[in-house]
Amino acid sequence: MSAIDLFSSFRLGALDLPNRIVMAPMTRNRAGPGNAPTPLNATYYAQRVGAGLIVSEASQVSPQGLGYPGTPGIHSEAQIAGWQLVTEAVHAAGGRIFLQLWHVGRISHPSLQPDGALPVAPSAIAPVGQAWTLDGMKPYVTPRALDTAELPGIVAQFRQGAANAKAAGFDGVEVHAANGYLLDQFLRDKTNRRTDRYGGSAENRARLLIEVTEAVAGVWSGERVGVHLSPTNPFNDIADSDPEQTFATAVRALDRLGVSYLHLVEPDPIEPAPSLPSPASGAGKTMTPLDAAFFRPLWRGTLIANKGYDLARANAVLQRGAADLVSFATLFIANPDLPERLRRSGPFNAAERKTFYGGSAAGYTDYPPLGT
Numbered sequence: 001m002s003a004i005d006l007f008s009s010f011r012l013g014a015l016d017l018p019n020r021i022v023m024a025p026m027t028r029n030r031a032g033p034g035n036a037p038t039p040l041n042a043t044y045y046a047q048r049v050g051a052g053l054i055v056s057e058a059s060q061v062s063p064q065g066l067g068y069p070g071t072p073g074i075h076s077e078a079q080i081a082g083w084q085l086v087t088e089a090v091h092a093a094g095g096r097i098f099l100q101l102w103h104v105g106r107i108s109h110p111s112l113q114p115d116g117a118l119p120v121a122p123s124a125i126a127p128v129g130q131a132w133t134l135d136g137m138k139p140y141v142t143p144r145a146l147d148t149a150e151l152p153g154i155v156a157q158f159r160q161g162a163a164n165a166k167a168a169g170f171d172g173v174e175v176h177a178a179n180g181y182l183l184d185q186f187l188r189d190k191t192n193r194r195t196d197r198y199g200g201s202a203e204n205r206a207r208l209l210i211e212v213t214e215a216v217a218g219v220w221s222g223e224r225v226g227v228h229l230s231p232t233n234p235f236n237d238i239a240d241s242d243p244e245q246t247f248a249t250a251v252r253a254l255d256r257l258g259v260s261y262l263h264l265v266e267p268d269p270i271e272p273a274p275s276l277p278s279p280a281s282g283a284g285k286t287m288t289p290l291d292a293a294f295f296r297p298l299w300r301g302t303l304i305a306n307k308g309y310d311l312a313r314a315n316a317v318l319q320r321g322a323a324d325l326v327s328f329a330t331l332f333i334a335n336p337d338l339p340e341r342l343r344r345s346g347p348f349n350a351a352e353r354k355t356f357y358g359g360s361a362a363g364y365t366d367y368p369p370l371g372t
């Protein structure tokens with residue numbers, strides 16, 4: 001029997017994947033009017049169907065969940081119709097695609113919110129930094145803390161988003177609980193200072209994520225639901241005093257729900273996140289790296305590893321058994337046929353950063369495949 005590598009097939013819940021290469025979710029800010037996907041977006045995703053699985057860019061589940069110009073939503077009829085263009089193009093080309101369900105929480109601005117309202121968050125703590133608005137960069141405002149009675153409404157937004165994703169023809173959904181957005185803001189104690197049953201202990205801080213994931217798995221079966229976590233990513237001014245305890249608790253609770261996969265943003269392989277030492281490791285000592293190997297014993301389902309992978313590191317993490325699949329983000333921007341390039345060990349096009357977020361076909365659908 002040959003060793004497992006990126007090109008081995010894999011059974012992910014209800015889906016047969018031809019390889020273990022996942023296209024990671026990537027915001028590209030190129031939705032059309034009404035934040036609905038367009039034929040250009042369909043072309044972009046169809047170009048990348050060599051991935052065993054594509055996870056779409058984050059898609060807001062409600063107008064309140066919006067935090068940037070031009071990100072697609074999954075809450076209106078026009079958005080569902082736009083996403084249908086994408087799922088049909090991906091399926092016609094032989095691919096599989098999940099939608100990433102998103103609520104930005106405090107990473108927004110009144111000018112992007114319905115009726116100019118304040119963005120919402122677990123607690124009224126402003127992020128350090130600036131919001132990207134339709135009128136350029138503006139300082140973040142102090143968000144409004146959600147009332148306990150409003151939280152079933154947040155769960156309902158995700159539930160409806162999941163139902164809309166089904167109507168749009170996706171193969172499943174991924175709950176975005178990473179990168180400093182609403183569900184991550186509830187998880188981590190720098191942003192969650194609540195005193196109700198959604199704050200305080202790690203169990204309480206994981207409660208909203210668990211309720212959202214349960215609701216989403218009630219719409220799809222659990223085998224078509226994944227969850228995205230980034231325990232050590234400081235992006236969007238977020239942190240936790242004990243990420244090991246917080247995320248071990250959250251992952252154990254998610255594991256009990258029996259959903260399909262955990263998609264993990266690991267510490268940066270070049271610059272591991274400077275997290276606080278955990279109580280167990282003692283002051284001044286390096287904390288346990290919260291990587292795929294750390295979570296593996298806590299998680300019975302599929303584990304997708306992410307962050308800075310290349311061919312050699314990806315095959316190594318699969319062969320160690322720490323992960324089942326590996327996702328690639330930046331490499332997929334510039335290399336629509338990334339799986340084939342990995343198979344041949346390159347060459348790889350370089351990604352142009354200035355066209356990552358917003359714009360047209362340039363830097364989006366015009367990266368050349370091999371042999372052109």
Ligand SMILES: Cc1cc2nc3c(=O)[nH]c(=O)nc-3n(C[C@H](O)[C@H](O)[C@H](O)COP(=O)(O)O)c2cc1C
Pocket residue numbers: 024025026027028056057058100176178179228265306307308309327328329330331356357
């Ligand atoms: C342009 C860009 C947009 C991104 N948008 C999202 C997103 O919408 N949702 C998400 O969970 N992560 C997003 N990420 C993070 C990636 O999914 C991934 O975690 C990160 O880029 C590390 O993977 P890599 O080293 O293969 O690039 C984005 C990354 C990039 C470069």
